[in-house]
Amino acid sequence: MLTREEIEQSIQQALIKVHQDAMNAAKRAHDTATSSESVAENKYDTFGLEASYLAHGQSVRVAECQADITAFEQLFTLLKHRALNECDSRKPKLIAVGHLVELVDAEDIVSLLFMGPSAGGLKIELAKRNFMLITPQSPIGEKLMSREVNDEVSINVGGNLHHYEIVGIY
Structure with a gap:
């Protein structure tokens, strides 16, 4: 990772x-x-x-x-x-600004999103992996905020409903 x-x-x-x-x-x-x-x-x-x-x-x-x-x-x-x-790592981690979120869709395609304060939509390549900056105000950002690993979210993009499972929060 x-x-x-x-x-x-x-x-x-x-x-x-x-x-x-x-x-x-x-x-x-x-x-x-x-x-x-x-x-x-x-x-x-x-x-x-x-x-x-x-x-x-x-x-x-x-x-x-x-x-x-x-x-x-x-x-x-x-x-x-x-x-x-930070002292208690036993608490479940909830998605917040500053987290890298790993999602997987129904076709097992993995997406990485970084929840940032601004610059939403900027795509970044690092070590042959791509991730995109999103903000809490974006449609997907709103759905992801305060969620945790194993939660599922559905996002309507261009009239198509996409389903994701949160598999990692870093």
């Missing part, structure tokens, strides 16, 4: 890459919006205005990416602190 440190590092690296990609896109959009070629030639020429809207949207995306990085840094700090103070 993947170690906690490997999972945290892979999430941080993926978030940094997404942030860098967003910064590059914002820079390109800003350069386009401020280019001399973006100056309106007549009152119907909206290229410059559209480019400035795009630049603004890309800047907002950069800020969202930075907020994701900060949220995960805070989560990982909290998890390290909690691990140092």
